[in-house]
Amino acid sequence: GRRERVAGAAEAQTLLAAAPERDRAIWATAFYAGLRLGELRALRWSDIDIEAGVIHVRRSWDIKEGEIAPKSRAGVRDVPIPTALRMHLLEYRERRPAAEGLAFGTGLSRAFDTKGLTRRAREAWAAAGLSAIGLHEARHTYASLMIAAGVNAKALSTYMGHSSVTITYDRYGHLMPGNESEAAALLDAFLDRSAETRTGGP
Numbered sequence: 001g002r003r004e005r006v007a008g009a010a011e012a013q014t015l016l017a018a019a020p021e022r023d024r025a026i027w028a029t030a031f032y033a034g035l036r037l038g039e040l041r042a043l044r045w046s047d048i049d050i051e052a053g054v055i056h057v058r059r060s061w062d063i064k065e066g067e068i069a070p071k072s073r074a075g076v077r078d079v080p081i082p083t084a085l086r087m088h089l090l091e092y093r094e095r096r097p098a099a100e101g102l103a104f105g106t107g108l109s110r111a112f113d114t115k116g117l118t119r120r121a122r123e124a125w126a127a128a129g130l131s132a133i134g135l136h137e138a139r140h141t142y143a144s145l146m147i148a149a150g151v152n153a154k155a156l157s158t159y160m161g162h163s164s165v166t167i168t169y170d171r172y173g174h175l176m177p178g179n180e181s182e183a184a185a186l187l188d189a190f191l192d193r194s195a196e197t198r199t200g201g202p
Helices: 009-018 021-033 037-042 083-094 114-127 135-148 153-160 165-175 179-199
Strands: 054-057 060-062 066-068 077-080
Touching (some): 009 021, 009 114, 009 135, 021 037, 021 083, 021 135, 037 135, 114 135, 135 165
Antiparallel strands (some): 054 077
């Protein structure tokens, strides 16, 4: 498939700063926790443990059915909350007098409007001269940031809710740091050892 847009660390911060204040926590959760759209829409305040630094992903959201269970067992998971996301969640919670029900909903049980969220963000980014990004691309950005930070593929696979680490490698292997240069260095080292064995060198 085609490579989708991925924002760098600095660009993600710039995009968040320019996003509408009312929606910033949603985008921050996509950038820094990698939740899927349905998971963002179904997220409850009771799923967000800011003190423990964990988001408990327990459900998703379907356009027709509303709240549903994740499509696989891997979808039920705990995702760590980095400081960058914690700040946004705390600010968002302070503006919400009733911190219960759906965290990002327009009501206690009504999920946010995806089209409205995207439209507001695109307008704000266009006004700031920034290239727009989608929620799914923000999830890809999360994966790339975690890889750049040195998080191993198995852990990332768990945080992303992938059913297998193979999926993580297939989708994000090209982002693994040192991919080509490390492979070449390993082969060179092996060939050097083989040559030394043949010649009886040190």
